[in-house]
Amino acid sequence: NAGVTQTPKFRVLKTGQSMTLLCAQDMNHEYMYWYRQDPGMGLRLIHYSVGEGTTAKGEVPDGYNVSRLKKQNFLLGLESAAPSQTSVYFCASSRGPGNTIYFGEGSWLTVV
Amino acid sequence: DAKTTQPPSMDCAEGRAANLPCNHSTISGNEYVYWYRQIHSQGPQYIIHGLKNNETNEMASLIITEDRKSSTLILPHATLRDTAVYYCIVRVDNQGGKLIFGQGTELSVKP
Numbered sequence: 001n002a003g004v005t006q007t008p009k010f011r012v013l014k015t016g017q018s019m020t021l022l023c024a025q026d027m028n029h030e031y032m033y034w035y036r037q038d039p040g041m042g043l044r045l046i047h048y049s050v051g052e053g054t055t056a057k058g059e060v061p062d063g064y065n066v067s068r069l070k071k072q073n074f075l076l077g078l079e080s081a082a083p084s085q086t087s088v089y090f091c092a093s094s095r096g097p098g099n100t101i102y103f104g105e106g107s108w109l110t111v112v
Numbered sequence: 113d114a115k116t117t118q119p120p121s122m123d124c125a126e127g128r129a130a131n132l133p134c135n136h137s138t139i140s141g142n143e144y145v146y147w148y149r150q151i152h153s154q155g156p157q158y159i160i161h162g163l164k165n166n167e168t169n170e171m172a173s174l175i176i177t178e179d180r181k182s183s184t185l186i187l188p189h190a191t192l193r194d195t196a197v198y199y200c201i202v203r204v205d206n207q208g209g210k211l212i213f214g215q216g217t218e219l220s221v222k223p
Contacts, residue, residue: 004155031208042199042213043156050208058210090155097209098144098163103155 003027004104006091012110013081021076021107023091031094032074033058033101034066036087043090049074081111116200121218124194130187132217134200137181144203145176146211147185149196156199159185190221 007022023032030051035043035058045058049068063085065077074093078085088108094101117135124130136145144163148156160167160174162183167174173186187194199216203209 033208033210035213037153042215043211045210045212048208048210056208059212088153092156092211094209097203097206099209100158100161101146101209101211102158103148105155106153 004091004093004102006089006104006107008107009105010108012112013078014112015081015083017081018077018079019081019109020078021089021091021109023074023076023093023104025072025074025093025102027093027095027102028071029093029095029102030071031096031101032068033092033094034064034074034076035090035092036060036085037090037106038087046076046089078109081109083111085109086111115212116202116214118198118200118214118217120215121220123220123222124187124190126192126221126223127189130185130190130194130219130221132185132187132198132200132219133182134184135182136200136202139180139202141180145174145180145183146201146203147172147174148199148201148211149194150199150216151193151196159198161203190219192221192223195219195221 033048034046047066052071146161147159197216
């Protein structure tokens with residue numbers, strides 16, 4: 001049982017490049033989330049999903065897109081990366097409200 | 113969304129109980145209080161959660177006041193490895209049950 005796995009763990013992008021972060025969970029969870037964390041700050045919610053084929057905006061959705069084509073995967077895309085998107089990205093999943101939310105180990109993204 | 117207020121930092125002596133307070137005066141009746149901690153830049157680690165009653169597990173105890181406007185996380189015998197940022201979060205029941213993080217409390221356990 002791997003829990004929540006994020007790929008890649010580290011990436012350096014040039015401004016304007018695109019990339020996709022993959023989050024995979026093997027716990028058959030309905031709910032999945034993408035957060036970002038900037039230095040010295042708490043986590044901020046980017047987008048979330050309450051089931052396969054559904055997505056919704058969080059606190060800071062601009063500049064990101066997401067897709068949940070399969071229940072176990074939640075993809076976070078940056079279409080045109082900007083230096084302001086340099087951050088640590090965390091994925092999380094949960095069975096539903098009232099249940100524990102489990103986090104991945106993070107993906108470090110630097111945009112130069 | 114209900115917000116939480118925590119002290120920015122606290123110290124605790126190793127082996128003593130660490131009591132971390134949290135204020136959530138605007139909490140709604142069906143919203144849970146969750147506690148997570150984050151060590152360095154690792155992924156947040158779940159500690160405990162509760163709705164109305166006090167809760168205890170192998171890591172900690174959660175004391176929620178009767179009016180639910182505040183709570184306290186208790187680490188009964190703090191160790192150096194408990195040094196971390198602790199987040200008290202009121203979980204929104206709708207909108208995907210999302211967690212909205214505040215700034216947390218930076219707990220330093222000292223020898």
